[in-house]
């Protein structure tokens with residue numbers, strides 16, 4: 001019975017081109033699909049501090065934070081994140097996924113409503129479902145739809161408005177000032193997910209509030225240590241009361257082993273590097289602009305296909321989706337790029353909606369101009385008209 005069920009499901013996935021397998025990238029492959037935006041996972045200071053922490057504390061934390069897994073590195077990291085995000089306090093979790101589960105399920109229950117953008121990350125959606133709050137979804141960046149939901153949801157005890165800062169599969173930026181204005185008008189609580197904004201948006205990489213110049217206006221800031229910070233883990237930053245409450249209430253914080261101290265040391269070092277080497281963030285932006293410019297030229301060269309090929313997104317993010325549409329075609333171009341030594345992942349349902357398969361390029365501060373030029377000309381050659 002079980003075996004038949006699984007075989008049937010796998011067959012279905014294979015038939016529709018959605019079967020997923022793991023791969024390892026060879027040493028010579030140029031990776032255009034990593035979230036290590038600043039290359040910090042390999043930065044000498046990050047590696048040295050992690051090794052130092054392993055030597056001092058061993059590898060695993062050995063217990064949850066509230067039992068005996070807490071170290072001075074966890075606390076230093078939380079102070080540093082709070083300072084970086086301009087908040088009173090912060091709490092770290094084992095992953096960003098678990099940070100979203102913890103904060104959302106602690107803030108709302110069946111008497112409340114959560115209001116989310118349709119393109120919010122899977123961890124937000126899972127957290128909303130687990131919370132039992134009424135889930136209300138507005139079309140991507142549709143402020144009129146958000147306003148309508150806010151108007152019509154006054155019967156709920158609390159309303160929580162959640163948005164990604166940078167949308168992970170489309171690379172565009174939430175219209176945060178307007179969202180905050182609406183949330184204030186309707187007395188809703190706001191959370192932003194800064195997974196792809198921390199270390200990326202704003203001149204000093206502080207995130208979407210710095211980008212718009214509206215520091216401190218969001219109620220709850222969530223993020224990950226696993227992307228631009230080159231480590232592993234997630235965090236929530238906010239008021240001291242919020243953090244005291246989450247430490248007591250968030251099950252994904254309480255019932256799991258603390259982050260390895262070395263992961264904290266690595267994230268701390270990464271935050272230090274971001275402050276000391278602002279040129280990294282500048283480079284990331286220069287690289288992103290450079291590739292967008294190159295790709296826009298591909299479009300012009302092929303007017304028949306022009307407006308279809310690229311989602312324009314925002315100039316300020318290093319996530320560049322190339323919309324192909326068809327899943328099979330998308331995976332084929334991805335495979336052909338890999339044969340030439342460039343890894344660009346193909347993104348397909350259920351990560352993105354049916355018919356919206358795409359190549360998803362992510363830039364790094366460490367990509368060279370030549371690598372980007374090579375990628376652009378390969379795309380020109382391989383993308384089907």
Ligand SMILES: *Cc1c(COP(=O)(O)O)cnc(C)c1O
Pocket residue numbers: 095096097098100121123164168193195196224225226233234
């Ligand atoms: C990656 C991601 C997460 C999860 O973070 P992890 O630390 O990888 O678990 C949450 N939200 C968004 C928007 C993400 O892109």
